[in-house]
Amino acid sequence: MPISKCPQKSEHLWKKWDQKAQKNGLRHQVYAVNGDHYVGEWMDNMKHGKGTQVWKKKGAIYEGDWKFGKRDGYGTLSLPDPETGKYRRVYSGWWKADKKSGYGIQFFGPKEYYEGEWCGNQRCGWGRMYYKNGDIYEGQWWNNQPNGEGMLRLKNGNRYEGYWERGMKNGSGRFFHLDHGQLFEGFWVDDVAKCGTMIDFGRDEAPEPTQFPIPKIELLDSDGVLEEALATFEKTEEEGD
Numbered sequence: 001m002p003i004s005k006c007p008q009k010s011e012h013l014w015k016k017w018d019q020k021a022q023k024n025g026l027r028h029q030v031y032a033v034n035g036d037h038y039v040g041e042w043m044d045n046m047k048h049g050k051g052t053q054v055w056k057k058k059g060a061i062y063e064g065d066w067k068f069g070k071r072d073g074y075g076t077l078s079l080p081d082p083e084t085g086k087y088r089r090v091y092s093g094w095w096k097a098d099k100k101s102g103y104g105i106q107f108f109g110p111k112e113y114y115e116g117e118w119c120g121n122q123r124c125g126w127g128r129m130y131y132k133n134g135d136i137y138e139g140q141w142w143n144n145q146p147n148g149e150g151m152l153r154l155k156n157g158n159r160y161e162g163y164w165e166r167g168m169k170n171g172s173g174r175f176f177h178l179d180h181g182q183l184f185e186g187f188w189v190d191d192v193a194k195c196g197t198m199i200d201f202g203r204d205e206a207p208e209p210t211q212f213p214i215p216k217i218e219l220l221d222s223d224g225v226l227e228e229a230l231a232t233f234e235k236t237e238e239e240g241d
Contacts, residue, residue: 040066061087070098093118108132116141139164162188169193181206182214 031037040051046069047053053062064075072095078087093104100106100118107113109132116127123129123141130136139150145167146152153159162173169188176183181203186196203209 043068064095071095072097176201178202179206179208181209 029037029039035056036054037056038047038051038053040047040053041049043049047066048068049066050064051066054060059080061078062071062075063078064071065073067073074093075095076089077091079090080086081088089107091100091104091106093100093106094102096102099121101120102118103116104118105113105115106118106123112130112132114123114127114129116123116129117125119125122144124143125141126139127141128136128138129146134155136153137146137150138153139146140148142148146164147166148164149162150164151159151161157178158176159178160169160173160175162169163171165171168191170190172187174183174185175193178201181200182198183201184193184196184198187194198214200214203213
């Protein structure tokens with residue numbers, strides 16, 4: 001009696017093609033439909049590990065860590081300089097879920113950059129900002145603006161130490177006019193000093209001191225003023241009884 005064997009079921013070709021198309025581990029350049037391309041590590045068809053992404057439209061390049069298809073970890077973002085054609089670093093630091101989060105340095109121009117903490121692509125926490133006009137702010141940030149306690153040091157050496165809100169001086173603070181040898185201590189509202197006192201501070205070392213020093217306010221007869229105040233208080237107590 002002849003013995004018949006059942007033929008083995010062959011796997012569909014599309015399954016083999018799909019397995020080969022799955023991206024896992026290190027891959028060479030993988031191009032997207034819009035021309036973007038990526039070189040680096042993959043896991044389950046997602047960028048995961050170390051890799052470099054190039055965006056065709058803006059020419060931006062990101063080199064660093066990826067996690068499940070998003071920039072996550074440490075990495076550097078660069079953009080082409082329209083004048084020189086060479087790439088210039090825009091941001092170096094930490095990322096989370098495709099956004100700048102943690103410590104990093106952002107370059108806004110040749111002489112303007114920020115170094116400090118980020119949260120959700122916003123300057124948030126402690127940081128130091130170097131402005132292109134030579135001013136330097138160091139302190140707390142919130143929603144991309146100085147907010148909290150901080151110090152602004154101007155290019156000429158003068159500085160403000162105190163509180164900020166929405167990027168402006170708000171609250172108590174001190175402004176050192178080192179060029180004139182004076183110190184103002186008071187209260188600010190939206191960058192405007194509302195009240196306070198001005199005294200001479202390092203007048204002898206100041207490069208441009210004022211013509212006349214600020215006179216000190218002193219009581220000529222402090223004992224007499226105290227006696228008068230006590231007498232007034234005792235009189236008020238007696239009338240109240």
